[in-house]
Amino acid sequence: MKIATYNVNGVNGRLPVLLRWLNETQPDVACLQELKAPQEKFPEQAIREAGYRAIWHGQKSWNGVAILAREREILETRRGLPGDEEDIQSRYIEAEIDGITIGCLYLPNGNPAPGPKFEYKLRWFQRLTDHAAELYKSGKPVVLTGDYNVIPTEFDVYKPERWVKDALFLPETRMAFKTLLGQGWTDAIRKLYPEEKIYTFWDYFRNAYARDAGLRIDHFLLSPSLEKRLLAAGVDREVRGWEKTSDHAPVWVKLDMSQ
């Protein structure tokens, strides 16, 4: 079973790229972030015609998350994280597919830091960590994937010194990610490629993609039972080079579901 995550940066603006990627790489499940579309403007029909069912949580202009599945039932288990009734940003959706709980998340950027946006990022992170603890405790197979807006270590950024004051790389952010992993989750990419330079995002400007001036900020966290089933993981780098593409590239894992 191949599960992918992709920050599309506008699901309607990127629809040709999204459909081409789905067609060429055929993930069984695709978690999308940054739909930038209200609930009623999600391109459900085009995605259905591409062979995918979908659930989504839209929002006007910003944020928005979706889970797509090919020839599989999607049982929605949650939309929005618990812990703050006031939070109306569409950043989390969760479903059970083939017995796996899949959380699709778009963690706040947090810049500029310090400031209210960074405080929101840390609060949201804490709510995610609390919810992750509940999921972990359940003992079920769980995937927590999406755009974490976290550069976990200096190996995950082309030039660490440029990012030391950035919300994606500040010690509090990295510590929050470390605390989350400390519950027992596995960072799938780092499990398989502990020392390779692997990026999932490149800025649009300064020729960042051509220079490979990237960041690794889209992550796959696996619960222990799924870590044992991890067959492969990777980044569809070439998608970042397509016309009218997102500034993120898709990331994927393959899980052995044979037993």
Add this chain to the structure above:
DNA sequence: ATGCCGTGGAAACCACGA
């Protein structure tokens, strides 16, 4: 060191992203 690019939405600019 930097929003230099790109999106969406409102309004012909602005907020936001990482």
